[in-house]
Each structure stands twice: as structure tokens, then as C-alpha cells.
């Protein structure tokens with residue numbers, strides 16, 4: 001009897017499949033735009049106008065780091081909760097509801113961005129439909145209200161997804177009052193909790209400041225305040241993308257290596273640390289922002305360095321589990337066991353290469369995190385190189401490799417072609433090597449990010465090694481290889497989905513542990529306690545900086561009380577009023 | 583074969599970051615490889631690796647396959 005996910009939870013499988021396909025569509029469009037950017041910037045091949053570059057860049061950023069990652073996340077988490085609790089969600093209609101909400105939000109934001117390409121975009125609600133604001137939507141860049149509304153609808157959809165997971169867990173809890181939370185569910189719940197904490201900031205920023213401003217209700221905003229509220233969310237969101245990848249590394253990779261997870265307690269500690277520390281360090285993205293005192297930046301830097309701990313714990317646990325697997329498969333010697341790993345398996349190899357690139361990203365990340373050395377690389381292509389290793393590879397490549405496991409589980413169809421899949425993950429690794437190496441190097445001589453025209457007149461960059469031309473070629477080559485890899489991935493997904501049913505899909509299980517939940521202190525499962533501490537840390541880290549930003553720049557900008565009085569009151573009345581006061 | 587085909591593919595892929603980063607690192611010591619030289623270095627390494635991989639382990643006809651799948 002086949003016992004794939006589809007057989008256990010047919011209704012949930014349909015929602016998860018829909019979420020994955022939504023994420024693949026975002027990946028496909030976003031990835032192609034990445035190639036457009038790479039070729040345009042390097043002047044290899046240009047077919048868009050430079051002003052349109054920023055529309056492309058906004059779409060690339062939003063589609064990949066918001067839509068692709070989060071749709072994949074909600075699919076993975078729903079799979080993890082139902083699989084590890086061994087029960088379905090409470091009500092699949094609710095599950096469909098949040099999924100559809102997320103689709104509506106993503107579509108609204110997406111359409112608004114893409115209408116930036118139109119010669120004359122339609123005017124709705126009194127302003128032109130476009131959103132060339134990049135995925136960070138910093139004021140004073142202003143988007144059409146639909147962009148902000150779309151983002152909020154999308155995020156609220158993800159909140160409801162969290163409600164769904166908590167609800168399912170509580171239902172399970174009533175049936176199993178004394179059991180420990182299964183590890184995958186524990187990971188989902190802790191991640192959801194910090195998602196609530198961090199999205200609160202960005203939602204407030206949108207609903208109170210940016211949306212009223214773009215609707216013309218308020219006159220202006222305090223850009224530093226909205227930036228700070230963005231980064232309050234902006235660092236935690238990078239862990240939000242990363243946690244499903246971690247979940248796969250902890251609960252699936254050991255199994256694919258042929259062994260067991262080294263330690264369940266250690267995994268719980270790591271996720272608790274992420275819950276505590278993901279948010280109170282967002283200011284490390286603002287080292288160069290004037291208007292925030294050095295002391296607060298220093299606190300953010302210290303918290304960031306603490307966050308290295310869970311990452312190092314993860315590296316240790318995951319490698320130890322892989323070694324255990326390799327030894328189960330007959331591997332021997334200090335390093336000889338590496339040979340015994342299942343390198344022909346695209347799922348394993350994809351995740352292992354993703355993890356390896358993540359280690360490299362850790363090194364460039366430490367440089368970003370250092371307050372003084374950050375000044376060297378801030379806003380250069382170094383940073384872009386860094387996050388194509390983190391979210392662009394550690395996350396994206398893990399997701400693609402995981403899809404080779406998920407899609408057969410969800411459709412009951414065998415993967416179309418495993419060799420193509422193996423080639424695909426290896427190509428991604430090679431393409432990213434070329435592209436990110438060149439990006440990092442160019443950052444060191446100050447090549448700026450986020451510009452269609454990186455060359456200035458009367459000024460030449462001086463690379464320490466090679467030439468700018470050579471670096472450009474390396475980026476273009478990497479981008480072409482990446483796009484090829486992406487095409488192979490999508491081909492495999494489509495061909496698998498239209499293939500025929502197979503009886504030989506492996507059972508839907510996750511990795512056993514060498515040291516299990518019974519070895520971990522009960523207090524680790526006390527989610528209320530950790531949430532409370534996380535909130536306290538956030539308050540400590542943010543109260544004073546926010547207070548001083550508001551004090552210096554006003555809640556809605558300097559000397560602005562918030563409401564555009566003229567919309568309500570006849571200007572003549574104000575005139576005479578001020579006459580009286582004078 | 584000394585290692586499985588899958589492992590061989592991964593090791594060859596690994597040479598790419600190795601050569602790319604090695605070239606950067608060498609330049610710190612004043613040794614600047616041109617693109618062609620780097621390509622040649624990569625080629626030599628790949629060929630060396632392939633030879634090593636397919637060479638019989640102990641001269642008994644290459645039946646000692648390690649790590650399958």
C-alpha cells in the first residue's frame with residue numbers, strides 16, 4: 001500500500017500543491033527578471049529602458065523574497081504540522097481561505113508593480129497605478145495604495161495560516177495532553193510566533209503611515225521612522241524565509257543521508273533562540289542611517305553576533321547527522337565518510353550544496369554585521385552577492401531540492417527525471433558561484449547596487465583584481481547558468497505533474513532522532529515563556545531608538561501633525577484662524 | 583571507479599568555486615592569472631580528477647566501487 005502524503009491527507013495535499021505552484025510561478029517570473037537585470041547592468045544585452053530597470057528590480061525583489069519564499073513556506077509548514085501531528089487541519093475551508101487571501105494580496109501588489117511598464121498607467125483612486133519602490137518600499141519613494149493594500153492582505157493571509165497551524169496543534173493537544181510537541185510542529189510554532197512579532201511593525205508602518213500618505217490623507221511621513229519600522233521586520237523576515245529550509249535540514253536531510261537527526265533538544269534550542277533574537281537587531285541594516293545614535297547600533301550589532309550561535313549549532317547538528325547517515329551507509333574514516341553520502345540523489349545533493357553556500361554566506365554576513373567594516377560594503381554589490389547566497393541559494397536551492405520530494409508526495413507521481421534534477425541543483429551552485437563571487441568583489445571597490453547605470457562619467461572603478469569588464473562577464477555568465485538551471489527545475493516540475501500515477505512513491509515520514517524529545521527539558525516547549533521574553537527583548541531594543549526618532553523627526557514628519565487639514569477645512573478658515581492667533 | 587558518479591559530479595562542480603576563489607586569493611600574493619590561465623588550470627584539475635576517479639583502486643581491474651547510489 002502506498003502511503004504518500006496524498007494518501008494520508010488528500011484535502012490538505014491540494015492546498016499545499018496550490019501554494020507550491022503559486023511559489024513556482026513567482027520564482028519563474030522573478031528569476032527571468034533577474035537575468036534581465038544582470039544583462040542590463042553589465043551592458044551585455046539591453047532591451048528595456050533604464051528607467052524601467054527599477055520596475056524590474058522591484059518585481060524581482062518582491063516576487064522572489066516575499067511571494068516565492070512565503071508561499072513555499074506556508075506549504076511546507078502545513079505539510080510539517082499535519083505530518084508530525086498525524087492529523088489533518090481542523091477545517092480545510094479555513095486553509096483555502098487564507099491561501100486565497102494570500103493569492104489576492106500577491107496579485108494586487110504584482111499587478112500594481114507591473115503596470116509600471118505601461119506607457120500610461122491607468123489612474124485609480126487619484127494616482128497612477130505603479131510601485132517602483134523596490135521591495136523595501138522606503139519613503140520618500142511612494143507606491144500606489146494598491147501595492148500597500150496588497151502587501152497587507154498577503155501578510156494577514158499568512159497570519160491566518162499561523163492561526164490554522166496553532167489551531168491544529170491545539171486540537172491535537174486536547175487529544176494528546178501529555179505528549180511533547182513533535183519537532184517539526186515545534187519549529188512551525190516558534191517561527192510563526194516571531195513572524196507575528198515582526199510583522200506587527202511593518203503592518204503598523206503601512207497602515208498608519210504609508211497607506212494614508214499614498215491615499216493623500218496625511219501630508220507626509222517621517223522616512224527614518226518608516227525605514228526603522230521596515231527593518232524591525234526586515235531582519236526577522238530573513239529568518240522567516242530561512243526557517244523552512246532549516247526545518248528541511250533538521251527533519252529531512254538526516255533521513256536522505258541515510259541516518260537520524262543527531263539531537264532533538266539542540267534543534268529546539270536553536271528555534272527558541274531564533275524566536276528570541278530574530279527581531280531586536282533590525283537596526284544592523286541601518287548602520288549608515290543618520291539620526292540613529294551609535295549606541296543603539298552597537299546594541300543591534302551585539303545581538304547580531306549572538307545570533308551566530310544558533311547558526312553554528314545548526315551547522316554542527318546538520319553535519320553530525322549527515323555523518324551519522326554516511327556511517328550507516330558504510331562510510332569510514334575521518335573524511336572518507338563523505339564518499340558514502342547519496343550524491344546521486346538530487347534532494348540530498350541540492351540541500352547539501354545549499355547548506356555549503358550558506359556557510360560561505362555566513363562569512364560575508366559577519367562582515368556586513370560588523371559596524372565599522374559595514375561602511376565599506378554598505379549599499380554595494382557585495383550585499384547583493386551576500387543575499388544571493390542566503391535567500392537566493394541556501395533558501396531557494398533547498399526549496400527546489402525539497403520540491404523533488406514534495407511534488408511526488410503531493411501528486412502521487414514519480415519525479416520526471418532525476419538526472420536532470422541532479423544537473424539542475426549542481427548548475428545552480430555553479431551559476432551562483434560565478435555571480436556572487438563577482439558581486440562580492442565588485443562591492444569591495446564600491447560598485448553600487450540598485451542602479452541601472454553603475455558607471456559614472458569621469459570616474460573609473462579600480463578593482464583590486466581583474467577588470468570591471470571581467471567582473472561583468474562573470475555576473476552575466478552566472479546569470480545565464482542560473483536561468484538555465486531554473487528552466488530545468490520548472491520543466492521537471494511540469495513534467496512530473498502531468499506524468500502518470502505511480503505506486504512506488506516513498507512513505508511520507510520524517511527523520512528519527514538519535515537523542516529525542518525525551519532528552520530535552522520540558523521548559524523548551526513553554527511557548528508562552530519564550531514569547532514573553534522575546535517581546536521584552538524587542539521592547540528593550542526598540543523603545544529608545546523609536547522614541548528618539550519620533551522626537552527628532554515627528555510622527556508624520558517634522559512639524560506635521562498628521563492630517564492634511566485642507567481636505568477637511570476651507571483654507572480661508574485656517575488663514576483667518578492663524579490671523580487670530582497671531 | 584573510486585567514487586560514485588554522483589560524488590564525482592559534485593566534486594567537479596566544487597572545482598568551480600575553488601578555481602574562482604583561488605584566482606582571487608592568488609592575486610593577493612601578486613600572482614595574477616588571466617581568464618585563459620584560470621580556465622586551463624580548471625581543465626587540468628578536472629582531467630586530473632577524472633583520471634584519479636576512474637583509475638582502478640588497487641590494480642585489480644577497477645571492480646572496487648565505493649559508495650553507490
Ligand code: HEM
Pocket residue numbers: 031032034035037038041057058060061064065068069134135136384387388391392393396448449450451452478479480482483486
Ligand atoms: C536567475 C537567478 C537570479 C539572477 C540572475 C539574479 C540577479 C540579480 C541581480 C543582477 C540583482 C542586482 C540588481 C541591482 O543591484 O541593481 C539582483 C537583486 C536581487 N535579487 Fe536576484 N537574481 C536571481 C535569483 C534570485 C533569487 C532566487 C532571489 C531570492 C529568493 C533573489 C533575490 C534578490 C533580491 C532581494 C535582490 C535585491 C533587490 C533590490 O535591491 O531591491 N534573486 N538579482
Ligand SMILES: [Cu+2]
Pocket residue numbers: 234235238282284285
Ligand atoms: Cu539582517
